[in-house]
Amino acid sequence: MLSTRDSMLLVIDMQEKLLPAIEDTDRLVLCASRLAQAARLLGVPVWATEHWPEKIGATHADILSHVDHCVSKTYFDGCREPGFTDALPRGRGKVLLMGTEAHACVLQTGLGLASAGYEPILVSDCVGSRRAADREAASQRWRHFGLESVTLEMAMFEWLETPAHPKFREVLALVK
Numbered sequence: 001m002l003s004t005r006d007s008m009l010l011v012i013d014m015q016e017k018l019l020p021a022i023e024d025t026d027r028l029v030l031c032a033s034r035l036a037q038a039a040r041l042l043g044v045p046v047w048a049t050e051h052w053p054e055k056i057g058a059t060h061a062d063i064l065s066h067v068d069h070c071v072s073k074t075y076f077d078g079c080r081e082p083g084f085t086d087a088l089p090r091g092r093g094k095v096l097l098m099g100t101e102a103h104a105c106v107l108q109t110g111l112g113l114a115s116a117g118y119e120p121i122l123v124s125d126c127v128g129s130r131r132a133a134d135r136e137a138a139s140q141r142w143r144h145f146g147l148e149s150v151t152l153e154m155a156m157f158e159w160l161e162t163p164a165h166p167k168f169r170e171v172l173a174l175v176k
Contacts, residue, residue: 002158008092009039011048012099012106016057022100022128029060032098032126034174035152036066041167042159045089049078076105079112094119098126103138122149
């Protein structure tokens with residue numbers, strides 16, 4: 001089960017210039033924004049990567065407003081950036097990943113995190129690619145490596161643990 005005490009959310013390359021090419025962009029941005037907002041409400045650190053931001057632009061504003069820390073990168077696998085894994089919040093071994101593109105930066109960063117001793121968890125309804133076939137292939141490869149997947153609602157409700165949580169109504173409003 002996920003816990004707010006040992007989780008973090010990593011938003012991968014949800015950038016302004018890339019998103020228009022991604023299949024079902026509006027749904028993806030809405031879902032990602034909701035999960036990032038829930039994470040912040042519940043005290044889960046939210047980090048983002050931006051792939052070559054000088055060329056691809058900044059993280060989408062609807063998501064960026066919920067991000068605690070943003071890292072620029074040039075490698076598809078964010079873990080290959082010098083100091084990236086060393087800078088991640090301590091004690092947050094479960095890293096939920098969402099973003100673009102599922103078959104490139106998201107998958108490679110997830111595999112990099114697994115190699116570095118983290119537990120990457122794909123938020124399956126918060127990842128996108130330009131083509132559905134690439135997104136599905138990424139999901140299959142994720143499973144091939146034995147990595148876990150959740151949906152945004154699974155993450156939210158596991159973080160909440162109980163409807164008695166003081167932030168329950170605020171998070172529930174994000175689900176509806």
